[in-house]
Amino acid sequence: MSQTQTPEQAPTVVVYHKRRNVELFMLVLACAVGIGAYWITSMNLLGESPANLPYVAGVWLGLALLCHIVVRWRLPYADPLILPCVFFLNGLGLVMIHRLDLATRYADEPANDAVTQLMWTVLAVGVLIFGIFVVRDYRPLQRFTYTLALLGIGLLLLPLVPGIGRTINGSSIWIGVGPFSFQPSEVAKIALAIAFSSYLVEKRDVLAMAGARILGIDLPRPRDLGPILIVWGVAMAILVFQRDLGTSLLFFGLFVMMIYVATERPGWAVLGLLMFAGGGFLGYSIFGHVRTRVQAWLDPFADPEANYQVIQGLFGFAWGGMTGTGLGLGQPWRTPLAKSDYIMASIGEELGVAGLMAVIMVYAILVARALRTALASREPFGKLLAAGLGFVWALQVFAIVGGVTKLLPLTGLTTPFMSQGGSSLLANWTVAGLLLIISHQVRRPVITGPALVDNESTQVINRPRGVR
Template sequence: MSTFDLSSSSPNNGGPNSGGAARPRRRENTTITPQGAPNRRNTELALLAFAVVLPMFAYANVGLALDKQLPTGMLKFGLGMGALALVAHLVMRRFAPYADPLLLPLATLLNGLGLVMIWRLDKAGKLLANNADAAPNQLMWSGLGVALFVGVIILLKDHRILQRYTYISMAVALVLLAAPAFFPARKQDFGAKIWIHLGSFSIQPGEFAKIILTVFFAGYLMVKRDALALASRRFMGLYLPRGRDLGPIIVVWLISILILVFETDLGSSFLFFGLFVVMLYVATERTSWIVFGLLMSIGGAAVVASSESHVKTRIDAWLDPMAAFAPKPPQGSTEQIGQTLMAFGSGGVTGSGLGQGRSWLIQFAAKSDFILGSFGEELGLTGMMALFVLYGLVVQRGLRTAVAARDPFGKLLAVGLSSAFALQVFVVAGGVTGLIPLTGMTMPFLAQGGSSVVANWALIAVLLKISDSARRPAADPAPAPGPAAEPNRAAQA
């Protein structure tokens, strides 16, 4: 953005008739510095209206396809989403007026589309056994997520305050990651210990740990980036890091392996380690860290896969997703991946239409891990690409915020949060489509899961606070004082 310097031509600014010494011209407070940006809250409001109306049309489409009439709860759904979006927007106007105008509408649109698809799968409950309605709970968790979003926007006055809690964040994150290992896993968790169950209430602490870990990584790497960027020798075109600087990445690697072993959580382990490697590369600009990170992650996964039966089962299902349909299926095989691939195939380019697919055949995980299969069948390749564009825009706006941030901690924090979001989308989409082994994580905002939707609303809130600080126009410097006027000696005489 260019800078426009507007100068005043007031006679008091100096000149032959000013009656005093010439003074430097004062800059009017009407310019926008290169670091500033105009307030875009009206743009955000218009986009929010679209983000509420589009899910309402999808809701109506599902009702017409299933019942041949508009759903009775359509008005309540629209008013509820509109109220949540309006509250978030008004808080943004007051406490983050210069923040990015796209992030809030994008999150609202994704959350609304997820609610519609979960409700659509609830309607197939009569065809499935033990299929409880999940849409009311998801709507409640979405409201709690927006409430946490509002709390972060109001209470987090400056994102740089988080830097004070660098090592406290590490301790809290490790406690959250380790806590599920001390709670018994339920049969329906299929071997993964990533939830804490207290009666009918359950929470997935790893969703919140990814945000807290990002705070720690940003604070730590901001201080240590110069030491980590030093290289001791060059080998095959790569600058090898010094031996003592390999300590942090080895510690993180060991922690991720321990999580994978004790909790059999392939997704969180990949997200945890990948996030650190990405932030390490951004902080040091050394490609060698990426290479070492990939080699260590592949080596660790190979060792664990050969010894941990749950991880090995998922890898076998990835290598042969149709094995469950054989006359004699191998023990531990699952039909879900094959059913999801068939759902994608039956959707084709344009899809079967909302409410007209049969993705509910995926059964128990159709609303969570495999909800992309439902979107793929009913919206087709076109709809899937549109969803990935929405996710890509969230990541792009987050990285743009990192570029615009004025402090190194804010840059690293924005990169980390955007990378965590992107890695989670990649891990889930890659597992469902058969690109990588299935991890059991949930698609941000779309899938059923209270912890996921609440944590991702908090992630968006922190990104918006960094964006507000980065786009806020810098204050004009104080005018230079003019030379003091000489006393009128004649008058004194």
């Protein structure tokens, strides 16, 4: 039999451009924004250029170039916009923490949290580079479904263990080891995103089966409700016992959104929304601390002393207006936890609504690139994992921005890459690393057609125009 293939049968190669030079240009631009903001802050507050500007600029550009070189070498087809967006957000967060440090320069013990945050950033970059070398292919992670699920749930509930759990600012979401504290939910979100992806790949055909039809929506079958009930129960335990609406919303929302992506059944999303709303109403009716959060959301001025943080954040937005007071020219330090929970309010005051929207758009680009990777993925595990990691960022930003602008009740979630805290930085840089790995696998040249050719030996046959 002849082995000659007709043009229609011949395998085609869909090739994405590597775009590493685009990444390098955008990285330099992102670093320039951060370095420029650092200089402007010092000029506005101190009236002089910072003496350590060359060293700070060298360290920041050096970190960016190191990441770029590693990605260019190990992941040449990775998405070109993820790293620049991460460096932009991380750099702006460092500048704002430094600006708030300067507000304490006349105190007996001036704060130096920006240096600590920079050290955590260096460590987080090291974790990203280590992960790129060790986990070049994400697909073997699919084998650890139930191990990672138990690990994730265990980490979420770990702060409830007597002796190591710590209550900070009313929420029991921290564990303490000596003088150090750690937020295990930041690691749990990664483990659970992987576990949910693997589980839904195995069970999506069963979960996609329709049950009763109500108002034109096919609801799931009652026999398939076990997983969502377990996740809902854990989420309610977090809300009730750890007093943390943010982690509860993130955990349950991640599962519901991923099961919707896996099954394409809107009934799951509707059911999840109703379950969380019902659980929240039950918590409001029974537990005082839940009721306090909701009342602070509905009318913070009813108790100005108890809701001082919420009120000061709103005043900060009002003072900033559309264009902001300017870096170093506002008073964001008047708001409690301005470096962590309320760093977006600090951004809104000094950069204005316009600056805040620009930051949110950078987050939107990150989420969009994650979802683009999910859409381009050729296998279900990568599709669900990329979508899940993108949802993690989207839910966090939605919850924290909604909380500081009084769209939602205030949550204890951190703002990815910007809020003060080492556990948040390490976790979010790890998420960025996983997305770089997945996008590299997705964008590599692949033969489609009757022939089976190893990816490493693929030659370019066709390079479609417009494919990025």
